[in-house]
Amino acid sequence: MELTTIKQRFGIIGNDESLNCALEIALRVASTDLSVLVTGESGVGKEFFPQIIHANSARKHGNYIAVNCGAIPEGTIDSELFGHEKGAFTGATESRKGYFEEADGGTIFLDEVAELPHTTQVRLLRVLQTGEFMRVGASKSAKTNVRVVAATNINLREAVSNGRFREDLYYRLNTVPITIPPLRERKGDITLLFRKFATDIATQYRMPVITLDDEARHLLENYRWPGNIRQLKNVAEQISAVEETRLITGEIIKKYLPDSAPNTIPMVMSGSAPASEVNTERELLYKILFDLRSDMSEMKRMVAELLAEKSYDAPKSDIAGLLPRGSYPIAPAVKSPAAEALYTDTEEVVDDGPKEEMTKEKAQKEAIIRALKRHNGKRRDAARELFISERTLYRKIKELGIDEIP
Template sequence: MNTTELQRIKQRYNIVGNSDGLNHALDVALQVAPTDLSVLIVGESGVGKEIIPRLIHDNSPRRREKYFAINCGSIPEGTIDSELFGHEKGSFTGAIGESEGYFGITDKGTIFLDEVGELPLATQARLLRVLETGEYIRVGGTKIMKTDVRIVAATNVNIRKAIREGRFREDLYYRLNTIPIQMPPLRDRGEDILLLFRLFAMKMAEKYRLPKISLTDEAKQLMLSYKWPGNVRQLKNITEQMSVLSPSREISGEILSHYIPHDPESTELAPITKGGNHSYENERELLYKILYELRGNVSNLRRDMSSLRKQIDEARGLNGATGFQTPIIAPTKPAMPGLQPSSLQPQPLDAEAELIEAEEEDGDLNLTSLGRQMVEKALRMANGNRKKAATALGISDRTLYRRIKQYGL
């Protein structure tokens, strides 16, 4: 692409800079625009990836059709399929009518999927089918729909790492990555940093009627040596801050250093093609781990409660014939070596009493007051006849005698 055409494109889209990486990205975008090939734009957050899909659409045969830019990371996982592919009436709560979805509305046009690496795996499978056949099914529907859309995607995460971790489909990556476009980070654009600073400073001066700020040679060197982890977005924010807050209109290195973060974490980069972790991946993985462990704890608690409820119900049913409601609480671990939950069943009749004794001796459960009340009630009903009382309690005479002696009855 010649220099004249390149400058025309930059003026039309307000693109500032002359670095080789930026010019190459624009050149590839213009070359691929007349085709229908899928494009994957790779670059760190804040480098201006959103300019490329607009440029591709405006210079393609689809330029008179609709263009939709969708941030995949901002749509909740539970509704993203409906947003993209539409839904049928009544397919879920709140679906009071039909919806075409973005792929239906944008038929013949271009869809820009920003942060495509954040798509759930199920949605990735649907998207792969659209890329391969142009077909999809609405949420809650059975009819196969057809669409003819140009897909341009962008990501700021390490897709290859996401593939290794099972968070992104490898086949979808190769379908999207037909034409890759790498947007360079600001720290690699050299003098473009100073050009962008002058642009942002001029816009602030015009918008708020302020004296325009400028940089000393020392401040320029600091600008060029800083790593800019937030890229163009961070440069714009710092320029706006200095335009409003700085009492001096000439920004020295000392003044600039007060606006640039000095903590080590602020200069940690998010490499895309050279390996390493994206700046948010560690936090995301930690959250996934916490949620997974929490789900396991909840499942174990639900299982234990279900088992406990079943044992209590069985115990009540077994004791119904004697007229007593004896709640039996099973310990989570056997109170005695070799004791299994099945030993709670009254076979032999003395098993229940032996279990209570073991639990009292082990300190797991304190059933002394409950056992005293049961023995007293049984003796009253049997008019003091120990044999009848032992039979009613489902224990042996020996155990009853031991209980009477223990409780001082």
């Protein structure tokens, strides 16, 4: 089947060579029953590839079940995946089939597979090796015939080396690897995608379609897009709904991009942090920077008052929100992990009092608390804003000792 047909069927926009290569691999492997591991950053569209594989396989008439492993609490994930017997635990008033049993003869997509706890990884390995599984509370094993496609936005090799993911399971899942490129590496596709999203929203609400001038296109193509396609769609919809003018200039675009020059910001992570957590920590630090910049006016007033009283003790990373656009210093402060990703003022601030360092943990904690407050404690919405999985957010809340947000 031609790539053009596949793109039209699944609504995939773009002609980037690396994207086309990933699609071709998916089509070639679809006719087999080999396990596939789809990797890529959050928001790149990994969820389309298992659908393409299933639709072009001999299992296309069987069930297709997508499971977000990061959204299921650790205490119930075994029951969700493999089912349970009546009385297996409190509340188990009847027997229930799990996803692997429901998907028998079809395909199961395990999104955010790296979030699976170790005990569940052992069960999954057995299914991949023998097709056998046991319901929670059962004494006999059952058989299932499923094709497994998994996806993750972290480096599983690093997770294996850090003991967070089983090596034997990694090789079982990674029989055929497919890597999806981030949006910033698909510069030629960014304008096409923006136009598609703008047209969709204009059609839906019966409004004129917005267009971009040359400066706006340049800004879009050179922006880092930490949220990838999901973030681009959000920006296109915001501009279409809010702006009265239909010709979008560079000045207008800047208002909707958290930072109009992200490629100048080095993202230096602490060498002591586990490599498998780098993506999560980087995304949280991005969020901190975005929030600081949005509060620029308020921060300026606060700092002016504190300096007047000669009692300034704010963390250096907070100064990043005070800088005007385009006046970034040559190198970031590196006295704390959070400050490594944020710029500080190049002029020396004289202060005889002690300064509180913004640790990596404190920076992450503040970003999570702000997101939870904005969404009235709804963890799913907060996790989506922070570009992390719901399971990762649960773990971070526990690790950082964050109280419930009312």
